[in-house]
Amino acid sequence: MKELYKALAAFQAEVPNIYKNSTGYGYKFSDLGEINDIIKPLLTKNGLGYVQPLDGESLKTIIFHVESGESIESSVLIPQHVQLAKMNEFQVLGSAITYLRRYSLSSMLGLITDEDADAAGEQVKPKATKEVRNRTEESKAGSSAMGEDENDVLARAKKAINTELVNQGYLQVDSKQAFIKKVLGKTSIDTISDAELVDDQLANEA
Numbered sequence: 713m714k715e716l717y718k719a720l721a722a723f724q725a726e727v728p729n730i731y732k733n734s735t736g737y738g739y740k741f742s743d744l745g746e747i748n749d750i751i752k753p754l755l756t757k758n759g760l761g762y763v764q765p766l767d768g769e770s771l772k773t774i775i776f777h778v779e780s781g782e783s784i785e786s787s788v789l790i791p792q793h794v795q796l797a798k799m800n801e802f803q804v805l806g807s808a809i810t811y812l813r814r815y816s817l818s819s820m821l822g823l824i825t826d827e828d829a830d831a832a833g834e835q836v837k838p839k840a841t842k843e844v845r846n847r848t849e850e851s852k853a854g855s856s857a858m859g860e861d862e863n864d865v866l867a868r869a870k871k872a873i874n875t876e877l878v879n880q881g882y883l884q885v886d887s888k889q890a891f892i893k894k895v896l897g898k899t900s901i902d903t904i905s906d907a908e909l910v911d912d913q914l915a916n917e918a
Contacts, residue, residue, distance in 0.1 A: 714782075715777050716776070716777040724822050730750050730751075760777060762820070769789055773816040869901075876911075
């Protein structure tokens with residue numbers, strides 16, 4: 713593997729950090745097209761190439777040295793039967809393959825394609841609904857408003873969550889309940905904490 717590793721080291725010495733345009737879950741990353749635009753000229757310069765064939769329910773990533781024929785490879789299982797809002801099963805599969813191609817290639821080549829979301833030492837939190845934020849501020853201020861006031865806040869939060877569910881393609885009652893059950897393990901939102909959890913998951917999927 714001498715020639716392959718020598719060429720790979722030379723490639724890594726030249727390739728920059730690549731994150732820039734795409735955003736997800738509160739941080740920026742480069743998509744597969746952006747990565748390819750940068751790495752392909754450097755791979756070619758150093759006599760390297762790669763292929764990512766499908767192998768049953770797995771995705772292989774093979775990095776090879778053109779002149780010597782040396783290669784290294786890795787394999788990752790493609791998740792099956794995953795459901796995502798607004799996507800049919802073929803779109804979900806395509807999305808999973810693209811995601812795995814990006815991360816497998818980045819891992820094999822030692823690329824930095826994500827901003828470090830942990831660099832600041834705290835978790836990146838998704839947005840909350842206005843009602844949930846208001847309830848949190850009431851708690852911090854030591855408000856004694858419980859009972860009816862809390863019920864009103866919960867009702868408004870549930871209404872806002874219902875609106876967001878519709879906006880994200882959950883149009884039928886059973887699909888809304890299925891989403892809520894996936895998050896809470898039950899089909900009803902009974903507390904402010906329940907509303908916060910469902911709202912967080914909706915923000916992640918937006």
